[in-house]
Each structure stands twice: as C-alpha cells, then as structure tokens.
Amino acid sequence: MIDQTTLGHLFLKQEFDQAPRVGWQIDPFGHSAVQAYLLGAEVGFDSLFFGRIDYQDREKRKKEKSLEVVWRGSRSLGSSAQIFAGAFPANYEPPSGFYFEVNDASPVVQDNVDLFDYNVKERVNDFVAAALSQANITRTNHIMWTMGTDFKYQYAQTWFRNLDKLIHYVNIDGRVNALYSTPSIYTDAKYATKESWPVKTDDYFPYADRANAYWTGYxxxxxxxxxxxxxxxxxxxxxxxxxxxxxxxxxxxxxxxxxxxxxxxxxxxxxxxxxxxxxxxxxxxxxxxxxxxxxxxxxxxxxxxxxSTKGGGCGKPVSKFKQCPLLNISYCPPSEAELSPGKSLVVVIYNSLGWKRDDVIRIPVNSESVTVQDSSGKEVESQLLPLLNTSVSIRNYYVEAYLGKASSDTPKYWLTFLASVPPLGFSTYIVSRTKQAGTSSMSTIQTIEEIANGTTEIGPGSLRLTYSVDEGKFTHYSNSRSSVNAHIEQSFSFYSGNDGSDNVPQASGAYIFRPNGTFLIKSEDKARASDNSSWTLVG
Known part of the structure; x- marks a missing residue:
C-alpha cells in the first residue's frame, strides 16, 4: 500500500503539480488503524473519509454525533500522527430520492411552470429535509453529500442538470446553502469551526452491513x-x-x-x-x-x-543467471541439468531485508552425487530428500499442461542446505558433482515403523514427536533435555457455508463469511511417511 500510494502521488505531482490532501477510501470493507497514521497522517493527508463501517457502530455514532472523529491510530506516535476522519451516514450514496441516472426512479427537477409536473417546491423541501436530517447527526453546520454510487454517471448530463437546478433553487429558498464542493474544501470548513471531536484509537473491523453479514469472507x-x-x-x-x-x-x-x-x-x-x-x-x-x-x-x-570489483563498476556482465519462479511445483531447469565433471552450478541468494538471514535453500536435482561449497570453497552440510509422489504428480501435470514439456525428466531429489545471507546483500554457493559415487556419507531411506498403540515417532536426539498412524495427527511431544512431556490433541475442521435459504437470506460467499456450523474432518486412510533425515551429505 505504501508503494501504491507513493506511485499515485508521484503521478499526480508530475502530471498536475498537485499533492493530495485527503484520503478517499470509501469502499474498502473495513479500515485498520494503520490507515489512520501510516496511510493517512504520515503521507501528508489532512483528512480521511470512508463509507463502510459496521451497521451497529454506525447507528450508535449517529446518536452520539460521532461519525466524524479524530482518529489516533498509533499508540507510539500518539497525537503527532492523528487525522480527521469521517464515515458517511449511509455508505457512500446520495440521500434517498436523489439518484439521477437515466434509469433511476427519483423525480427530476421540473422547473417549467407551464408543465403539469412542475415540482420545484417539492424537490426543494425534500432537499432541505434530507439536509436537516443529516445535520442532526453531524457536528458543526457543514455536511457532505456523496452524489453518486456504483455504476452511476454513465450519462452524466442527467446528474448535473438536476444538481444545477437543485443548488440554484435551494439557495433561493435560503434555509440551507448548497454548493459543489470537494473533500478538501469540506475539511477546511470543519477545521475552521474549532469544534471538539471524539477521539478514536482502534480500528473499524470487522465490518457488517446487517445481521449475519460480516464481510470477512474476503x-x-x-x-x-x-x-x-x-x-x-x-x-x-x-x-x-x-x-x-x-x-x-x-x-x-x-x-x-x-x-x-x-x-x-x-x-x-x-x-x-x-x-x-x-x-x-x-x-x-x-x-x-x-x-x-x-x-x-x-x-x-x-x-x-x-x-564487479572494488571501485571497478559493472560493465557488461558475462554471467547469465536464471531464476526459478516455479519451485512450488518442483521445477527448476538450471538445477535439474546434469552436472558433467568439471562443471558446477552457481547459486546466488539475495537478501532484501535489513538483517542477516539464515535459511534453508531447496532446489530439485537429479543426481545423488553432489556437494555444496560456499564462496570461499568451504564445504557446506547438505541433505537430499526424495520427491514425494504427490509432488511429482503436481509437477508433471503443470509442466506438461502449461509449459508443454514432457514429464519424463522428473528430478529425483530435493537438495537442501543452510545458507547465510547478509542484509541487503547476496551469498554465493557452488553445487558440484562429487569425484566419485559413494564419497558422501549417506544411508538408505527408512520408512517410519509403527510402534505401540498405532503411533510412530520421529525426531533426532532428545526431541521426539509422536504421530497417529491411523489419522496422521500429531499426538505427543517430548524433549528430554528440557524435561517437557506434553500430549497434543490436533483436529482438522471445515466450515460449511450457509446458502441463505433460512429466515435471513444471506449466503456465505467471496465477500461475506457466514458458516452453517463447524464440521470435523474424519481421516479414512493411514498416514504414510518417510524418514528423510538419513540422507545426509557432508560433501
């Protein structure tokens, strides 16, 4: 969001030489406190407006005249990063009866006295009544109407023709003053009143627009x-x-x-x-x-x-680095290529964070006769893990369906090793073939054996994890070094979505989460696992 805001503000500055003063976030489904300070006050906004808050919260705020607040979203920054914020009385639409799309049913302003449907007085009275109604729930004498909503202004002439007439005749009437305005002008008017405002320090989540309609599905x-x-x-x-x-x-x-x-x-x-x-x-x-x-x-x-060399600049690099964005389907052609004698695979790992990272690197390979070294030539402990059948099936399907490549050359193993990368820097590792097969210390794959009570155990040394063979669930944890011995109860559940056919017609969907109860997932097959820790390569 910071990148997006920066990009948009730079565009407006370059094209129009203007810096936005107001956040106009009228349709997102709830608002976090971060919006108040990081994407509000901290980006130079004077105010922030939005349409969607919980329907119960909205009604409460109408009674308290607290739809508009000073939003202090950060405890650490306090008042230095607060912002004037306002929620609209009814989402982000005009008052009832003031929709002027060509297919809307609101009465247009007919000011030709020779016609039978002349209605200037009625329309002015409706306008004033709606304005006074909103004024009764708003602090100060200034209110904002959002004249439009989704899919409106497809034919803008009908809107502006009627709005022009309303502004003209309402101001002649004199009970209220109407004008075309902007959120910035509105904010300036609010500031000028020196009004005291309620302070809000939390967020506007979760958002529901009515009962059983919490917008958390998204x-x-x-x-x-x-x-x-x-x-x-x-x-x-x-x-x-x-x-x-x-x-x-x-x-x-x-x-x-x-x-x-x-x-x-x-x-x-x-x-x-x-x-x-x-x-x-x-x-x-x-x-x-x-x-x-x-x-x-x-x-x-x-x-x-x-x-590059120290002080030497870049020039035209000779190396041709390739990246592997499809590792999630076990696909990385550079690492899967057969390493001939004397050839090596150079793996460059970049760390974009501001602190050192120690992380496990995993790439697919075909040969079990490989070794890993760091940039200084020091051997790095590594491990070979056989690809699971499910991983192979997923890889073969997507590689053939979307890349048009045959699935005959599926890699056999994951090569894993621990990499240490400096902040905002890179580390280089060399993957090479061993001089002869068998020079790496490794043993065979061992299938986990079932022990007493239908359970299996895995884990090195003092740490032991126990799983149920029948259900594949984690059941027990023990650590002899720290004297921890705990039984674990693990369950998998899912929610069945409500179809909206009951007395409250609201279905669960992409926007709204409405469960129809909670159901446990029953395991039907035994879980099968392999003890891959035995495939240790020391180089």
Whole structure:
C-alpha cells in the first residue's frame, strides 16, 4: 500500500503539480488503524473519509454525533500522527430520492411552470429535509453529500442538470446553502469551526452491513491470487534495490511494469479476491508481465554485482543467471541439468531485508552425487530428500499442461542446505558433482515403523514427536533435555457455508463469511511417511 500510494502521488505531482490532501477510501470493507497514521497522517493527508463501517457502530455514532472523529491510530506516535476522519451516514450514496441516472426512479427537477409536473417546491423541501436530517447527526453546520454510487454517471448530463437546478433553487429558498464542493474544501470548513471531536484509537473491523453479514469472507477468497500478490510484492522490493545498486538504465528492463501491476492489484476488489474470474485473470496477467521484465533486471543486476570489483563498476556482465519462479511445483531447469565433471552450478541468494538471514535453500536435482561449497570453497552440510509422489504428480501435470514439456525428466531429489545471507546483500554457493559415487556419507531411506498403540515417532536426539498412524495427527511431544512431556490433541475442521435459504437470506460467499456450523474432518486412510533425515551429505 505504501508503494501504491507513493506511485499515485508521484503521478499526480508530475502530471498536475498537485499533492493530495485527503484520503478517499470509501469502499474498502473495513479500515485498520494503520490507515489512520501510516496511510493517512504520515503521507501528508489532512483528512480521511470512508463509507463502510459496521451497521451497529454506525447507528450508535449517529446518536452520539460521532461519525466524524479524530482518529489516533498509533499508540507510539500518539497525537503527532492523528487525522480527521469521517464515515458517511449511509455508505457512500446520495440521500434517498436523489439518484439521477437515466434509469433511476427519483423525480427530476421540473422547473417549467407551464408543465403539469412542475415540482420545484417539492424537490426543494425534500432537499432541505434530507439536509436537516443529516445535520442532526453531524457536528458543526457543514455536511457532505456523496452524489453518486456504483455504476452511476454513465450519462452524466442527467446528474448535473438536476444538481444545477437543485443548488440554484435551494439557495433561493435560503434555509440551507448548497454548493459543489470537494473533500478538501469540506475539511477546511470543519477545521475552521474549532469544534471538539471524539477521539478514536482502534480500528473499524470487522465490518457488517446487517445481521449475519460480516464481510470477512474476503480474508480467504482467491488465496492463490493473494499469494501471488504477496510474492510479487517481495520480489519487487528486491528488484528495486538491485536496480538502485546497479543504476537505473534509460533503456532496458526496469521495475515500472511490476510497480504498476502491484499498485492496481491493491484495489479493494483485487487482492481481496472478490472480483470475477476474468478480472482476476487480468490482474494475474499484469503481474506476470511485470515480473518477466523485472526478472531480466534482477538477473543482469546480480551478474553485475557478482562480477564487479572494488571501485571497478559493472560493465557488461558475462554471467547469465536464471531464476526459478516455479519451485512450488518442483521445477527448476538450471538445477535439474546434469552436472558433467568439471562443471558446477552457481547459486546466488539475495537478501532484501535489513538483517542477516539464515535459511534453508531447496532446489530439485537429479543426481545423488553432489556437494555444496560456499564462496570461499568451504564445504557446506547438505541433505537430499526424495520427491514425494504427490509432488511429482503436481509437477508433471503443470509442466506438461502449461509449459508443454514432457514429464519424463522428473528430478529425483530435493537438495537442501543452510545458507547465510547478509542484509541487503547476496551469498554465493557452488553445487558440484562429487569425484566419485559413494564419497558422501549417506544411508538408505527408512520408512517410519509403527510402534505401540498405532503411533510412530520421529525426531533426532532428545526431541521426539509422536504421530497417529491411523489419522496422521500429531499426538505427543517430548524433549528430554528440557524435561517437557506434553500430549497434543490436533483436529482438522471445515466450515460449511450457509446458502441463505433460512429466515435471513444471506449466503456465505467471496465477500461475506457466514458458516452453517463447524464440521470435523474424519481421516479414512493411514498416514504414510518417510524418514528423510538419513540422507545426509557432508560433501
């Protein structure tokens, strides 16, 4: 969200030489306290407005005249990062009777006295009544009407023709003053009153617009798209850093396309997963296009950094680094290639975080005669894990279906090793063939044997984990070193969605989570596992 806000504000500044003063977040499904300070006061906003808050909270705030508040979302920053915030009385729509789309039923303003449907007085009275009604739940004499909603202004002339007439005749009437305005003008008017405002310090979650309609379904809608956006956000951070380290080029690959795609994906009907399928496909396609360009940038930048000498600059790198974005289906052609004698695989690992990372690296390989060394030539302890049949099946399906490649060359193992990477830096590891088979210390795969009471045990040394063979559940944990001995009760459950056919017609779906009870998952087959810890390679 910070990247998206930065991108949008830079565009407005460059194109119009204007800096936004108001956050207009009218349709997201609830609002976190972070919106108040990090994406409100901290980005230079004077105010923040939104439409969706819980229906019970809204009614309470109407009575208390507290729809508008000073929102102090950060305990540590306190009043230094507070912001004036307002929720609308009825989502983000006009008052009832003031919808002027060509297919709406609201009476238009007829000011021709020669026609039988002349209604200026009635329309002015309706306008004043609606204004006074909102004024009775609002502090100060200033109120805001949002004249529009979803899918409106398809024919803008009908709106502005009627609004022009209403403003004209309402001001002649004189009971209230009406004008075209902006959130900034409205905010300035509020500030000028020197009114005291209630202080809010928490968030606006969860959001429900009526009973049994909590908008929490989107927390898990389209999890694959959510994961994709999350992965690309992390990749964008790393790519942008490498772009800076090498120096941005006026020609050639950059991170702009990925930045645009990620910004678009932050829409409240994008990463939330509430869009239709063809729209979700479009978001994913844009992310993919952005990734491809950023991938070229990352590869060339890493090659530049690896080959550069102290004070020598970059030049044209010789190394051709390839990346493996499909490791989630056990697919990485560079690491799967057969290593001939004298040939090595160079693995470069980049850390975009501001602190050192020690993490396990896992790449698919075909040979069991491999060894891993760090950049100084020191041997690194590694491990070979056989690919599970389920992993092989998933890989074969997607590789053949989407990449058009035969599944005959499936790798046999995962090669894993512990890598240590400095902050904002990279580490290099060398994977090579051993001089002859059998020089690495390894034993055979051992299937976990069933012990007493239908359970199995795994774990090295003092740490032991016990699982149920029949249900595959974790049942017992023991650590002789720390004298911990605990029984564990594990269960898997799922929710059945309500279909909305009861007395309250609200179905569970992409937006709203409404369960119809909680159900346990019963295991029908025995769990089978392999003790992979015996495949240890010391190089």
């Amino acid at each position: 927390f898990t809608s389209r999890p694959a798209l959510k994961r994709y956006v999350r992965m690309m956000s992390g990749y964008y951070l790393a790519a942008r850093q490498l772009e800076f380290f090498r120096g941005r080029s006026n020609s050639g690959p950059n991170t702009d396309s990925l930045a645009d795609a990620l910004a678009i994906a932050q829409h409240h009907d994008a990463v939330s997963g509430t869009e239709k399928q063809h729209v979700a496909n479009d978001y994913a396609k844009r992310l993919s296009i952005g990734y491809v360009e950023a991938e070229d940038l990352v590869a060339s930048s890493l090659a530049c950094l690896v080959e």
